[in-house]
Amino acid sequence: MNYPSKLIENAIEEIAKLPGIGKKSALRMALHLLKRDEKQTLRLAEALTAMRTQIRYCQQCHNIADADLCGICANTKRDVSLLCVVEDTRDVLAIENTAQYRGLYHVLGGIISPLEGIGPADLKIDSLVQRIEAHLGTTQAVQEVILGLSPTMEGDTTAFYLTKRLKPLGVKISTIARGIPIGGDLEYADEITLGRSIIGRVAYD
């Protein structure tokens, strides 16, 4: 496309690099910003810059944070005996939103994926093992590690590898339940999910 201004062309090109945004949406956003108060654009630009340059990562769980420890690790009311291992920050937010979990997290920063060249060494797995080892036998000891990984091939590979590393530490290892989603219709469930939900059936109480 032939843009009337180099300035808008640059902005559109940079906006279109965001995930899920094409050139047409980027143009729409650029024109929207041009129509609105200049302050809105400046606030957006400043918020992005501040986020990218000032953000820190929790030294304990590797979640994004404003300080050395994230808000969850710094919260003394959380149950330190429970540790949920997740792929990234989005998963932490998703689980926090359920308000069903009071333990801590460990953010791997990715998932083992040989196709994309991501191996165990690229993830925060050594840090997880050290974190558990450091408190073994103390009152702060982790009793149970919950594998909160996606039920994909990569997720299963990562879960398998983590189990191998964590077994020697003697902690209980569990995984989030897989099955038919609440409100889901049996006849529309895919065979693999339905099959697994039958194999993994639980006592009815």
Next chain:
Amino acid sequence: MNYPSKLIENAIEEIAKLPGIGKKSALRMALHLLKRDEKQTLRLAEALTAMRTQIRYCQQCHNIADADLCGICANTKRDVSLLCVVEDTRDVLAIENTAQYRGLYHVLGGIISPLEGIGPADLKIDSLVQRIEAHLGTTQAVQEVILGLSPTMEGDTTAFYLTKRLKPLGVKISTIARGIPIGGDLEYADEITLGRSIIGRVAYD
């Protein structure tokens, strides 16, 4: 949602103000930027700031521009006797993309909409009349004004008002053709479009 960091929360709130972006997409974009090179975020922030603070509007057609005149008005190869009146920059881009038009444009900056409180005085209509008057009788005179407005109630109202203002100047006034889209199926066209395309039938040659 409970964000682990005030910095990311601010960024998400600002991103979510963009059209078509909700909190979930904004979170996805923020995490994407955090994963990528810091330079990408800084380039985005700078491109947005530069666009918003440095952009100018063409003194002749009111399209966005980098200088006093936009690239189209400054191009001496364009046909100055043809003037296409459009609502905003997006329409200019859409028409330019067809590569079928070699005349100039006039960007109204909106459309008459009593419901939204936008009247003729809020648009660049006086400027259009003055622009045509200024060259009347010279070699630079506008011979034809094409109304490139959307076929909506507001578009029709604006076209009606423009015709009233432009008639006294003695220029030819035309409107872009309305009818069945190329590749469209007759049976799926709405009655109004089909009805108008029969009334506005053209000689077959």
